Amino acid sequence: xxxxxxxxxxxxxxxxxxxxxxxxxxxxxxxxxxxxxxxxxxxxxxxxxxxxxxxxxxxxxxxxxxxxxxxxxxxxxxxxxxxxxxxxxxxxxxxxxxxxxxxxxxxxxxxxxxxxxxxxxxxxxxxxxxxxxxxxxxxxxxxxxxxxxxxxxxxxxxxxxxxxxxxxxxxxxxxxxxxxxxxxxxxxxxxxxxxxxxxxxxxxxxxxxxxxxxxxxxxxxxxxxxxxxxxxxxxxxxxxxxxxxxxxxxxxxxxxxxxxxxxxxxxxxxxxxxxxxxxxxxxxxxxxxxxxxxxxxxxxxxxxxxxxxxxxxxxxxxxxxxxxxxxxxxxxxxxxxxxxxxxxxxxxxxxxxxxxxxxxxxxxxxxxxxxxxxxxxxxxxxxxxxxxxxxxxxxxxxxxxxxxxxxxxxxxxxxxxxxxxxxxxxxxxxxxxxxxxxxxxxxxxxxxxxxxxxxxxx
Amino acid sequence: xxxxxxxxxxxxxxxxxxxxxxxxxxxxxxxxxxxxxxxxxxxxxxxxxxxxxxxxxxxxxxxxxxxxxxxxxxxxxxxxxxxxxxxxxxxxxxxxxxxxxxxxxxxxxxxxxxxxxxxxxxxxxxxxxxxxxxxxxxxxxxxxxxxxxxxxxxxxxxxxxxxxxxxxxxxxxxxxxxxxxxxxxxxxxxxxxxxxxxxxxxxxxxxxxxxxxxxxxxxxxxxxxxxxxxxxxxxxxxxxxxxxxxxxxxxxxxxxxxxxxxxxxxxxxxxxxxxxxxxxxxxxxxxxxxxxxxxxxxxxxxxxxxxxxxxxxxxxxxxxxxxxxxxxxxxxxxxxxxxxxxxxxxxxxxxxxxxxxxxxxxxxxxxxxxxxxxxxxxxxxxxxxxxxxxxxxxxxxxxxxxxxxxxxxxxxxxxxxxxxxxx
Numbered sequence: 007x008x009x010x011x012x013x014x015x016x017x018x019x020x021x022x023x024x025x026x027x028x029x030x031x032x033x034x035x036x037x038x039x040x041x042x043x044x045x046x047x048x049x050x051x052x053x054x055x056x057x058x059x060x061x062x063x064x065x066x067x068x069x070x071x072x073x074x075x076x077x078x079x080x081x082x083x084x085x086x087x088x089x090x091x092x093x094x095x096x097x098x099x100x101x102x103x104x105x106x107x108x109x110x111x112x113x114x115x116x117x118x119x120x121x122x123x124x125x126x127x128x129x130x131x132x133x134x135x136x137x138x139x140x141x142x143x144x145x146x147x148x149x150x151x152x153x154x155x156x157x158x159x160x161x162x163x164x165x166x167x168x169x170x171x172x173x174x175x176x177x178x179x180x181x182x183x184x185x186x187x188x189x190x191x192x193x194x195x196x197x198x199x200x201x202x203x204x205x206x207x208x209x210x211x212x213x214x215x216x217x218x219x220x221x222x223x224x225x226x227x228x229x230x231x232x233x234x235x236x237x238x239x240x241x242x243x244x245x246x247x248x249x250x251x252x253x254x255x256x257x258x259x260x261x262x263x264x265x266x267x268x269x270x271x272x273x274x275x276x277x278x279x280x281x282x283x284x285x286x287x288x289x290x291x292x293x294x295x296x297x298x299x300x301x302x303x304x305x306x307x308x309x310x311x312x313x314x315x316x317x318x319x320x321x322x323x324x325x326x327x328x329x330x331x332x333x334x335x336x337x338x339x340x341x342x343x344x345x346x347x348x349x350x351x352x353x354x355x356x357x358x359x360x361x362x363x364x365x366x367x368x369x370x371x372x373x374x375x376x377x378x379x380x381x382x383x384x385x386x387x388x389x390x391x392x393x394x395x396x397x398x399x400x401x402x403x404x405x406x407x408x409x410x411x412x413x414x415x416x417x418x419x420x421x422x423x424x425x426x427x428x429x430x431x432x433x434x435x436x437x438x439x440x441x442x443x444x445x446x447x448x449x450x451x452x453x454x455x456x457x458x459x460x461x462x463x464x
Numbered sequence: 465x466x467x468x469x470x471x472x473x474x475x476x477x478x479x480x481x482x483x484x485x486x487x488x489x490x491x492x493x494x495x496x497x498x499x500x501x502x503x504x505x506x507x508x509x510x511x512x513x514x515x516x517x518x519x520x521x522x523x524x525x526x527x528x529x530x531x532x533x534x535x536x537x538x539x540x541x542x543x544x545x546x547x548x549x550x551x552x553x554x555x556x557x558x559x560x561x562x563x564x565x566x567x568x569x570x571x572x573x574x575x576x577x578x579x580x581x582x583x584x585x586x587x588x589x590x591x592x593x594x595x596x597x598x599x600x601x602x603x604x605x606x607x608x609x610x611x612x613x614x615x616x617x618x619x620x621x622x623x624x625x626x627x628x629x630x631x632x633x634x635x636x637x638x639x640x641x642x643x644x645x646x647x648x649x650x651x652x653x654x655x656x657x658x659x660x661x662x663x664x665x666x667x668x669x670x671x672x673x674x675x676x677x678x679x680x681x682x683x684x685x686x687x688x689x690x691x692x693x694x695x696x697x698x699x700x701x702x703x704x705x706x707x708x709x710x711x712x713x714x715x716x717x718x719x720x721x722x723x724x725x726x727x728x729x730x731x732x733x734x735x736x737x738x739x740x741x742x743x744x745x746x747x748x749x750x751x752x753x754x755x756x757x758x759x760x761x762x763x764x765x766x767x768x769x770x771x772x773x774x775x776x777x778x779x780x781x782x783x784x785x786x787x788x789x790x791x792x793x794x795x796x797x798x799x800x801x802x803x804x805x806x807x808x809x810x811x812x813x814x815x816x817x818x819x820x821x822x823x824x825x826x827x828x829x830x831x832x833x834x835x836x837x838x839x840x841x842x843x844x845x846x847x848x849x850x851x852x853x854x855x856x857x858x859x860x861x862x863x864x865x866x867x868x869x870x871x872x873x874x875x876x877x878x879x880x881x882x883x884x885x886x887x
Contacts, residue, residue: 046472067472068804109732113723117790119797122722138800168735172760175691176738182584283688285583285885317505318517327513327570333577355577382522389524393543396475397526400805458687 018050018242025246032056032229033254035246043420044399049409050242051419057230057258060249061409061419063237065402069138071238072402073145075153076132076410078233079226081204082344083264087213090170090206093126094214095222097166099133100124104155108162111148118144121403127204129343130414136403139239143248149234150252153227163216171212174205182284186351186453193278194292194347194451198269228259233413237406269294269345272449279454286333287354288455289363292347293444295339299416303339304428305436306348306444310337311387312379312437313370314350318386321352321370331358331366343415348444360454374441378434391429395422465653466639466813467646470806474544476642477807480554480656481537483637483667483748483818484630487603495610496618498531499571500626504538505529506567509560513567516557525550531608534670534748535818536630544643551652558631559659565620572615579612583885586859587758589684590693593882594857597682598697598752602673611887632664633657639814641806667820672749675699677853678877681870685862686884692764692860696771697754698850700744703821709832710844711744711753716791717783717841718742718774719755726755729774736763748819753848761860765868768856772873779849782842795833802829859884 018037026034038051043063052060081092102108115122118141124133135145178184188203195201205211236245272294282288296302313321314337325332334353340346352363398404399422412421486497505520505527506513520527524543529536542550582588592607599605610618638653675698701708719726719742730740736759745751755775759767803809812826824832858869862881870879 067470068800070800070804109723109728113790116721116723116794117797119794119800121798121801136801138797141797165732165735169731169738172691172736172758173738175760176758180586180689180691283686285580316517316521318514318521323514326574330570330573333574333581353581355573356580386518386522389543389546390521393475393524393526393541396473396543397541399473400475400807402804460687 021243021246022052025243025250029250030055030254032257033250035250041420042423043405043409044423047405049419052246054229054250054253056254056256057228058249058253058256059233059413060246061233061235061413062240062242062245063405063409064240064242065237065405066239068402069239070136070402071139071142071236071240072134072136072406073149074132074134074235074406074410075149076130076233076235076414077226078129078231078414079131080127080129081202081206082128082199083226084199084202086202087210088218089202089210090204091214091218091222092131093204093206094166094170094211095219096124096126096131096133097170098158098163098219099152099156101162101166102157102159103151104157105151106148111152114144114148120145128200130411132410132414134403134406142240142245146248146252150256153229153232153253154256156223156227158216158219158223160216163214163219167211167214170205171208174208174211177205178203179208182282182288182455185282186288186290186455189278189280190290190292190349190451190453191347193276193453194272194294195269197267198344199267200269200342200344200346225259225262228261229253229256230258231261233410235406235410235413235419237409238402266344272451274448276451277454278452279456281456281458284455284457286356286457287358287360287363289352289354289360289367290453291350291367292451293446294449295346295348295444297343297345298341299343300345302440302443304425305432306440307339308384308387308391308429308432309374309437309441310339310348311390312383313337313374315387315390320373321367324370325352325363325366329366331355331362341415360456364452371445374437375445378438381434384432384434384437388429388432392426395426398422465650466637466810467649468641468806468810469644469646470641471643474643476542476544476547476640476644478540478542478652479537479639479811479814481535481637481639481814481818482631482664483535483635483820485532485534485536486606486608487533487670488629488668489606489610492614493618493622494606494614495575495608496622496626497536497630498608498610499568499575499615499618500623500630501529501531501536501538502571503563503568503623504557504561506571507562507564508557509562511556513564516553519553523550523553532747533604533606533608534667547644547652551655555655555659558656561627563620563623563627568620568623572618575609575615576612579609579615579887586686586689586691586693589686589884590695590857590859593682593684593859594695594697594754594855597680597857598675598855599673600676603670604673604747604749604751607887628661628663631660633660633662634664635667636660636664637814637817639810641810667748670748673699675853675855679852679873679875680855681873681876681879682855682857683862683866683869683879683881684857684859684884685866685881686859687861689761689859689861691758691760692858692865694757694759694764694768695754695857696768696775696850696854697752698848698854700746700750700753701844701848702746702750703825705750707840707844707847708744710836710840711848713788713791713795713833713836714778714783714841714845715742715744715753716795717787718778720791721794725774725778726771729770730757730759730767736760736767746819753850755850761865764858764860764865765872768869769872775850779846779851782845783838785838788836788838788841792833792836796830799829
């Protein structure tokens with residue numbers, strides 16, 4: 007997809023042509039275009055002959071760079087019985103390669119002073135390394151090496167399965183918030199792969215074989231399924247030459263057609279009640295929500311800010327400050343490629359119940375469905391929206407993450423600023439429309455959590 | 465004032481900080497400093513709490529209040545165009561807080577709810593009970609958020625009396641970074657400081673903690689845990705002490721990187737814990753050197769035994785020249801990410817001022833790291849590695865693993881079991 011602000015730029019095209027001379031087809035580089043990234047920055051968009059996308063934004067404000075590799079694979083690409091494979095595989099990517107014994111990858115990056123990590127979610131997986139500018143060559147070689155020449159052996163797979171099982175205990179099994187979120191998605195999605203957790207069910211984690219992992223690697227870790235994002239103090243020609251040399255010989259893969267099962271419209275409310283080791287009642291609600299690229303996503307996000315954004319929001323004022331029913335409230339419109347959830351969460355104060363939370367929350371929801379919000383409220387949340395965007399762009403890594411995320415999910419690396427423009431255009435009428443379209447009780451799932459009787463806090 | 469201009473984004477970060485923290489809480493009034501600081505946004509002359517909050521949001525600003533044992537920091541991020549309006553609001557909040565009785569009641573009840581809710585978080589339970597036992601009788605062992613019983617004793621009179629002790633003009637620091645000129649920043653900082661009550665001065669003295677000798681275990685008993693949280697700790701070292709930098713490098717070898725000894729043995733080889741790390745903490749006085757892991761309940765005892773063995777080896781044999789060279793390169797090169805934004809750069813001298821650190825603590829970081837010798841690391845590790853005098857805090861289900869955990873700790877001098885909901 008090409009964003010409206012993208013245009014080809016003669017100098018870059020000539021640079022790409024010069025760099026492609028004498029190269030094998032996979033290593034040739036094409037300048038796809040230039041994209042504005044806000045008022046002060048630009049992104050140069052290149053593509054190698056093997057399909058690898060490269061987004062470059064030069065930012066010399068600090069002598070560092072951030073190197074991201076985004077793969078368009080997440081837990082949505084898994085199958086029942088094999089959930090958690092994308093995430094387990096992310097762990098395995100830090101192990102052995104054909105030219106690097108186990109442990110060497112991290113050691114070389116640390117010796118260079120790098121911060122590195124990775125994340126997997128429903129639609130994507132990404133790896134990032136923030137390094138001093140002198141280490142550009144190292145990070146390009148290392149990332150290309152593991153994209154093409156990872157070695158998978160039984161002992162490492164077994165050990166990493168244990169680590170992931172422990173991560174699951176930490177994030178889900180012994181964490182009430184994680185357990186509630188998992189249950190909410192399982193309840194809300196009956197068909198779509200968004201219904202299973204990215205970390206995977208414990209039985210699936212325990213059951214993975216080295217062959218499972220190798221097949222996943224061959225299928226999805228291909229240059230034509232990846233985007234490199236480089237932001238920082240780099241010279242474009244030098245960077246591109248290094249990328250050509252390191253990745254140019256990596257063969258593209260035959261990406262499978264995704265076996266998508268769209269979620270059918272929900273026609274009646276689903277309610278699940280559980281008891282957990284916790285001290286107070288909890289409530290989680292998931293309304294069927296828009297995809298990230300849906301025209302309603304920005305106005306619904308603004309409406310969510312009016313309801314849940316900060317201490318001056320309606321729900322915080324009503325449930326936390328005035329009625330003193332809740333300790334914490336929060337809402338979030340999921341940012342997934344396919345239709346997701348508008349999540350709402352509330353934690354009851356000791357002595358109060360989930361039923362009270364739900365009743366009070368419903369009153370606030372009914373208000374935004376029944377009548378327009380004030381212009382002043384809308385202006386306030388627009389200001390918060392702008393602040394959040396700017397705060398996320400302070401570091402090279404923050405910028406690279408925005409570019410990689412928006413490109414992988416929406417195909418537009420400057421999508422963060424497109425959203426800001428969309429935000430500025432939102433009217434009170436838009437908020438009323440999205441409230442009435444998306445906040446319908448019949449299309450929501452509700453998870454109610456009660457403490458085990460012995461653990462009720464006084 | 466600490467200042468750095470950066471025009472890359474239309475954003476300004478502003479911190480007003482004072483070297484007076486929760487250690488100043490009067491006996492029986494734990495939490496008073498934090499409550500007083502939080503009351504600043506709960507109403508000022510002519511504005512209710514709701515109006516203050518709405519104004520902050522409308523300006524495109526974000527406000528947070530951090531209270532540590534030794535300092536109070538009020539932090540603001542704001543879109544540049546609203547900077548003057550935000551400072552107008554801040555001046556009013558600082559100069560004319562109303563400390564409304566009804567708002568105070570709300571805040572205290574809200575704080576009680578937060579304390580109870582925190583029992584759901586096993587990591588924070590481990591930290592809290594580690595600190596409570598390790599710094600027993602010292603302000604560092606108190607909870608900055610207070611306890612249910614102490615919050616219930618706090619009155620409006622307490623807050624009104626505490627406010628000028630906490631937020632007084634002399635001793636206040638302002639750090640500003642972002643899209644603003646130095647002259648404008650200085651004028652804004654002057655306005656803020658002048659809004660504070662007159663008075664103050666040098667930071668109140670905090671005596672150095674002296675943890676109890678012997679090996680001790682605090683087991684925080686919580687039902688149905690499939691996993692444990694384990695903190696092993698001993699007395700740390702302050703940056704004023706010569707052994708500080710050698711100990712920092714030695715600890716980085718032990719547990720400060722993804723390829724450290726601890727991570728390799730606990731995670732990479734055995735898969736026992738998702739994370740494993742060690743660090744040297746400090747405040748205005750020495751804090752603790754701590755080692756953190758979170759293995760499955762079935763592996764908890766073996767993991768503690770392994771960690772104690774690794775600590776003994778570290779203490780007895782120190783680190784190798786190759787390990788030292790590695791972490792030296794890591795620390796020197798990764799320092800770029802401690803100073804890669806204007807906001808971070810002004811934060812470093814601010815910390816020096818608040819914690820009374822040596823003036824070159826951050827500014828000569830690279831030289832400090834490069835100056836550490838192998839001999840100095842061996843001496844620091846031998847002297848400070850947790851060994852004879854240490855505390856182990858474990859969050860888990862005592863009926864399932866309590867005796868195995870106790871048996872895994874040789875020469876245990878004292879063991880106690882604390883219900884997870886005891887505070």
